[in-house]
Amino acid sequence: MAAAMSPFLDALLQISRGLSAEDLDALRFLAGVKKKKLEQLRSGTDLFRHLMEQNQISEDDTTLLRGLLQQIHRQDLVFILDRVERNGPGPDAxxxxxxxxxxxxxxxxxxxxxxxxxxxxxxxxxxxxxxxxxxxxxxxxxxxxxxxxxxxxxxxxxxxxxxxxxxxxxxxxxxxxxxxxxxxxxxxxxxxx
Structure with missing residues (x-):
């Protein structure tokens, strides 16, 4: 049986699904992704994984991601992040x-x-x-x-x-x-x- 996805990773997946191609291009640019890395980051999920590997975003620090989403005027996606942060990673109990x-x-x-x-x-x-x-x-x-x-x-x-x-x-x-x-x-x- 597969382990359940953390609420944070689930939120990143939802945000990724909500991004248009234009949004993704803008996020990659605003995040300062190097030219040779651009081709490898074909989805929001790829970009978020890259930013986590670079220690630029994490479950405890979403400041950069929040700022990027606000810069591209996607408050609807910021609210997804807000929801998971408000509810925290703990169990429903x-x-x-x-x-x-x-x-x-x-x-x-x-x-x-x-x-x-x-x-x-x-x-x-x-x-x-x-x-x-x-x-x-x-x-x-x-x-x-x-x-x-x-x-x-x-x-x-x-x-x-x-x-x-x-x-x-x-x-x-x-x-x-x-x-x-x-x-x-x-x-x-x-x-x-």
Missing amino acids: ELPDAEEREKLDITFRVLHEKLGKDWKMFARRIGLTEPKLDHIREKHPYNLEEQVMEALKEWRKIHKKDANVSDLIKALRDCRLNHTADLVEKELKTNEN
Whole structure:
């Protein structure tokens, strides 16, 4: 019996399948692939394998891949990466139930787009430490949206199956980010229907 593919490798496969030929050409160029290596990298999977061999991407560091996908304006593919990073590599027993995971996905998407410069106050409220915040700022120094997403992923890793949307909404309200909390609740309601 074959071993199950890791969630990270599965995400890379999904991303590869979502790439057009033009996307792949742009990614190879942006990744700085040497001319003689270009012919060998005929698919997204080949490119990702190459980047992993060069230690440029890994399950623990998707910064380069995320940046490349954003540069070619493929946020839909970035969300695949986000989903696997939020849920982590652990077994399903460590995850919230499917309904709560869907709500978390929606909440993360709204916060990713709307939280902005208040992300540090919010991150402290949800329990992230100053060293963790410093690490997030260093990892994504000029990208507020990525800092927000990284903070949310860290929170998700800490809380595992106990992660829930109501805690995030309460933290938003505690930080007086009521408009953002309202947007989350509105989006959740819209997706219930």
